[in-house]
Amino acid sequence: MRTMPAVLIVEDEPAIAELIAVNLRHNGFRPVWAMDSASAQRELDAALPDLILLDWMLPGESGLVLAKRWRSAARTQAIPLIMLTARGDEADRVAGLDAGADDYIAKPFSTKELLARVRAVLRRRTPEQAGEAITIGGLVLDPGTYRVSFEDRLLKLGPTEFKLLHYLMTHAERVHSRAQLLDKVWGDHVYIEERTVDVHVKRLREALAQAGAMVETVRGAGYRLTAQPIQTAAAAEKTGA
Numbered sequence: 001m002r003t004m005p006a007v008l009i010v011e012d013e014p015a016i017a018e019l020i021a022v023n024l025r026h027n028g029f030r031p032v033w034a035m036d037s038a039s040a041q042r043e044l045d046a047a048l049p050d051l052i053l054l055d056w057m058l059p060g061e062s063g064l065v066l067a068k069r070w071r072s073a074a075r076t077q078a079i080p081l082i083m084l085t086a087r088g089d090e091a092d093r094v095a096g097l098d099a100g101a102d103d104y105i106a107k108p109f110s111t112k113e114l115l116a117r118v119r120a121v122l123r124r125r126t127p128e129q130a131g132e133a134i135t136i137g138g139l140v141l142d143p144g145t146y147r148v149s150f151e152d153r154l155l156k157l158g159p160t161e162f163k164l165l166h167y168l169m170t171h172a173e174r175v176h177s178r179a180q181l182l183d184k185v186w187g188d189h190v191y192i193e194e195r196t197v198d199v200h201v202k203r204l205r206e207a208l209a210q211a212g213a214m215v216e217t218v219r220g221a222g223y224r225l226t227a228q229p230i231q232t233a234a235a236a237e238k239t240g241a
Ligand code: CA
Pocket: 011, 012, 013, 055, 056, 057, 058
């Protein structure tokens, strides 16, 4: 069962916040409203949302300052973020995107456009929230049906290998250390040795067969899933960590 994605709305104008919240609620999202930077920070400290809609012009700290801060903090840096603003010119748009916003919506906006952008950003940043299959170089993972296939052949994966592959595919081409994978795949409240990651990566490669080479060992750094493997899985096993 998929839970409703939580959207934190940081907006000081109650009428606009209410309009957004009503539309999000009617479309399967769970809106949370914060009217200034301090309450937004409190909401983030309490629970991480799936997406943040951040107004630029806020009393106290501006949305731009908040965007920069949240992007530089490890806990909040991966949360998809859309900036809302009355400012529509090029320089501001660039400043917003430079601060780490995934998208930008100029006021006044239609609620249809807002919803379309929210869905698009969620799809891009967290395909599991959109419930859609992820495809990378012939490898397809469907979080809805828990199926993985390579070039149309179904593969059998254990639950941990599935979770690991899911994480690697939604964060493809980036190198992840064993500690990062433990944190993201196993959760940070569990104590597991880093070697455990290696064991599951080995199992994952075996389960993926020909596609196993897509899970690359990056010597001294960790693992990455890539659409264009430069070495075979067997060679990766030999080079080790
Ligand atoms: Ca405002």
